[in-house]
Amino acid sequence: MKQCWAEAPERRPTFEEVLIFQFKTINKGKKTNIIDSMLRMLEQYSSNLEDLISERTEELEVEKQKTEKLLSQMLPPSVAEALKTGGTVEPEYFDQVTIYFNDIVGFTSISALSEPIEVVDLLNDLYSLFDAVLGNHDVYKVRSNFILCFLSIVFNFYIYFLI
Structure with a gap:
C-alpha cells in the first residue's frame, strides 16, 4: 500500500498489480466479495459487542x-431488603426504646496531641469494645463521628450502664 503513495508515478503499482498482489495478501488468498466482507465485519x-456487554454486566x-x-450496613435488615426489592418501608412502633448517644469528651484535644496511628488505635479499641458489649443484645447501631444505638424493646433490654 505504501508503494501507491510514491511521488514518482513509475514507482507506483498499476491497478492490476494492486488488485492481484495487495488484495490477495489482505484476504490471504481467499476469494471474497463485499457481502462476505460485510458479514465478517458484522460478526x-x-x-x-457481546464481550463488552458481558464485561459491563460483571x-x-x-x-x-x-x-x-x-x-445492609447502614439500615436494619428489614428496611434494606424492602428497599432492594422496591417495596415500601412500613414504620415500626415501639412503646419504649432506649437511645444511647456516645461522645468522646475532649476528642479534638486528644487527637491534636496524638500521632495519627494512636488516634486510629484508640478508635479501633473503643469501637471494638462497643461491638463486643452491644453484640450480645438486639441492637441496631448507627455510626458516624458518634455512635447512635437503637435498642429493641422486643427483648425487654434496658441499658442502665454499659460497663
Missing part, C-alpha cells in the same frame, strides 16, 4: 453487591 462487531453486578453491602 466481529457482534462478538465485540461490573454492574460488582457495583450492585457493593451497594447492597453498604445498604
Whole structure:
C-alpha cells in the first residue's frame, strides 16, 4: 500500500498489480466479495459487542453487591431488603426504646496531641469494645463521628450502664 503513495508515478503499482498482489495478501488468498466482507465485519462487531456487554454486566453486578453491602450496613435488615426489592418501608412502633448517644469528651484535644496511628488505635479499641458489649443484645447501631444505638424493646433490654 505504501508503494501507491510514491511521488514518482513509475514507482507506483498499476491497478492490476494492486488488485492481484495487495488484495490477495489482505484476504490471504481467499476469494471474497463485499457481502462476505460485510458479514465478517458484522460478526466481529457482534462478538465485540457481546464481550463488552458481558464485561459491563460483571461490573454492574460488582457495583450492585457493593451497594447492597453498604445498604445492609447502614439500615436494619428489614428496611434494606424492602428497599432492594422496591417495596415500601412500613414504620415500626415501639412503646419504649432506649437511645444511647456516645461522645468522646475532649476528642479534638486528644487527637491534636496524638500521632495519627494512636488516634486510629484508640478508635479501633473503643469501637471494638462497643461491638463486643452491644453484640450480645438486639441492637441496631448507627455510626458516624458518634455512635447512635437503637435498642429493641422486643427483648425487654434496658441499658442502665454499659460497663
